[in-house]
Amino acid sequence: MTDSIAKAAGAGTTFAGTVRETVARTVVGQEVVVERILIALLTGGHLLLEGVPGIAKTLLVQTVGRAIDLEFKRIQFTIDLLPSDVVGSEILDSATGSFRIHKGPIFTNLLLADEINRASPKVQSALLEGMQERKVSIGDTTHELPAPFLVIATQNPVEQAGTFELPEAQLDRFMMRHQLSYPTQEQETEVVRRGLELKLKRQGEGAVPMTAFDAIDDSSPFHVRDLTAAMESVLQVHVSDVFMRDCVELATLTRSHPDIELGCSPRAAISLVQASRARAFIHGRDYAIPEDFLALAEDVVLHRMRLTYEALAQGRRGEDVLAEILTALA
Amino acid sequence: MMMLQILVMLLAMPGSAEPLAEATRGITGTVTIELDRGMLRGRPDLDLDSPMLVRVASIRTGPDGRTSFDLEFIGTHPGLYDLRDVLVFADGTSIEELDPIPVQVFSHLGTDAASDLAMTGSPPSNLHGGYLFWLIVLAVLWLGIPIVLISRRLLHTPAVVVPPPPPPTLAQQLEPLVEAAANRNLSVPEQARLELLLYWHWQEQLGLEEPRPEAVARLRRHEDAGHLLRTIESWLHDPQASPPSKDDISTLLRPYREIPAGALS
Numbered sequence: 129m130t131d132s133i134a135k136a137a138g139a140g141t142t143f144a145g146t147v148r149e150t151v152a153r154t155v156v157g158q159e160v161v162v163e164r165i166l167i168a169l170l171t172g173g174h175l176l177l178e179g180v181p182g183i184a185k186t187l188l189v190q191t192v193g194r195a196i197d198l199e200f201k202r203i204q205f206t207i208d209l210l211p212s213d214v215v216g217s218e219i220l221d222s223a224t225g226s227f228r229i230h231k232g233p234i235f236t237n238l239l240l241a242d243e244i245n246r247a248s249p250k251v252q253s254a255l256l257e258g259m260q261e262r263k264v265s266i267g268d269t270t271h272e273l274p275a276p277f278l279v280i281a282t283q284n285p286v287e288q289a290g291t292f293e294l295p296e297a298q299l300d301r302f303m304m305r306h307q308l309s310y311p312t313q314e315q316e317t318e319v320v321r322r323g324l325e326l327k328l329k330r331q332g333e334g335a336v337p338m339t340a341f342d343a344i345d346d347s348s349p350f351h352v353r354d355l356t357a358a359m360e361s362v363l364q365v366h367v368s369d370v371f372m373r374d375c376v377e378l379a380t381l382t383r384s385h386p387d388i389e390l391g392c393s394p395r396a397a398i399s400l401v402q403a404s405r406a407r408a409f410i411h412g413r414d415y416a417i418p419e420d421f422l423a424l425a426e427d428v429v430l431h432r433m434r435l436t437y438e439a440l441a442q443g444r445r446g447e448d449v450l451a452e453i454l455t456a457l458a
Numbered sequence: 459m460m461m462l463q464i465l466v467m468l469l470a471m472p473g474s475a476e477p478l479a480e481a482t483r484g485i486t487g488t489v490t491i492e493l494d495r496g497m498l499r500g501r502p503d504l505d506l507d508s509p510m511l512v513r514v515a516s517i518r519t520g521p522d523g524r525t526s527f528d529l530e531f532i533g534t535h536p537g538l539y540d541l542r543d544v545l546v547f548a549d550g551t552s553i554e555e556l557d558p559i560p561v562q563v564f565s566h567l568g569t570d571a572a573s574d575l576a577m578t579g580s581p582p583s584n585l586h587g588g589y590l591f592w593l594i595v596l597a598v599l600w601l602g603i604p605i606v607l608i609s610r611r612l613l614h615t616p617a618v619v620v621p622p623p624p625p626p627t628l629a630q631q632l633e634p635l636v637e638a639a640a641n642r643n644l645s646v647p648e649q650a651r652l653e654l655l656l657y658w659h660w661q662e663q664l665g666l667e668e669p670r671p672e673a674v675a676r677l678r679r680h681e682d683a684g685h686l687l688r689t690i691e692s693w694l695h696d697p698q699a700s701p702p703s704k705d706d707i708s709t710l711l712r713p714y715r716e717i718p719a720g721a722l723s
Contacts, residue, residue, distance in 0.1 A: 368697070370650045370653065371694075374650050377647075415695045415696050418654065422670055422674050426671075458658055
């Protein structure tokens, strides 16, 4: 290992470790999600989080953003949301009599699109276009989005009434989809214990109870330039031919499996390799190993494949089919 | 000249007299005759299929004592008819001694048109052989075909199904790759398969039940498996590591060249 690469690999461990420590001061558990968010940040991919309400998705994303000093915005997607509510619009300035640009919340570094499946397809499409092209059009002008730009969208897998399911082509835009689970009993106990420690937030003579958001550590151990340097280092992580063969073979096998109606696009193999590089960097390696793609396969592959009706009727799950495919890789 | 006179005489004979009345076939025609004596009626032995039917519509007696009969007739076939053939006296005796009563029945249709007024052919629905016959045939088929099919299925002895050969065991898959690795440079797919097979092998050997990613992470830290897997990783993935010699590889993989068949299923 050369000195520069060794230094970069060590920097990866430090970067990830420090962010994790910072997040852990506010959020209990969720180490895997923090790692997925870091992978998304380091690769410029976007992340879709699926989970029931109340498991600190917003708090987690906001904390990670604060740890790297990223500008953070959140949009609660609803049925009556308009594309202009996301990307912005031209408004008439009565003082000057001319139109001026009002930039929407998409102009940020870290955007949390909460319950993305509640907005109409037109709004989803406007957001996904920005995610893909990293620029949006307002009126006749095209505006570049800030760098870095990362969308973390959430979906509630339980309440499906009145929602617009993201089609496969749009799901493919997300590098990863991660399914959040409830915290363990010990973690939940710790969450409650921390809640007891929250005090009052005084405003003048009045006060409101503090929330976990008020307790987010304001200090940012890293800045955007640190993230950029980390992203540069990720690009130097070596990917062997053997590793690439594994990733491509995995994507290819999803297209011929009898239980899969729609297999993965080549974008899945690209995403798997990129995400694996970032994971190797986070784990202090300057080369990717099978553990990386095996750890990320579910998050990168499952939302890109659709099981056949017969397989679903037999109670097959995407996880089971993927496990078969992983076994068949050898 | 003599012959012409004879022909005129023949034409003037009563048998070829001018018809007293005409009617289109199927349409009622009327003719009136007078008799000095006796009453007329239609022949009772004729049925409705007769080519000529007649009825006595009315009878009148004149001041001179002669009786007038209004006769209505219906002919079903074109031609010249003598109503004497279809009439009798009221007492049933023949009226052959009376003068001929010629009537003409003609048709407006062409000579090649069907001339039967009544349908005489078989209706199209009248199946050849009879409706009942075909009904029985249908019933026999309806019952017979399922019985034959079910019987065949019940009596059918299943063919001997040769079970597909079992998929190669991990040992069977691993062995040629290990052999090849000791003797030559493996291709990229072979290297990939060798590495993953070693992972799966150790996962089975140690009975790790957790999902594959977690199992692989544990294997890398395992006392026995860890060294092998990390060495293979370094060989295949680390660009900075010096490539192992064939002897090194052969030594590393030697334990896997002598795995008894079935040990790793």
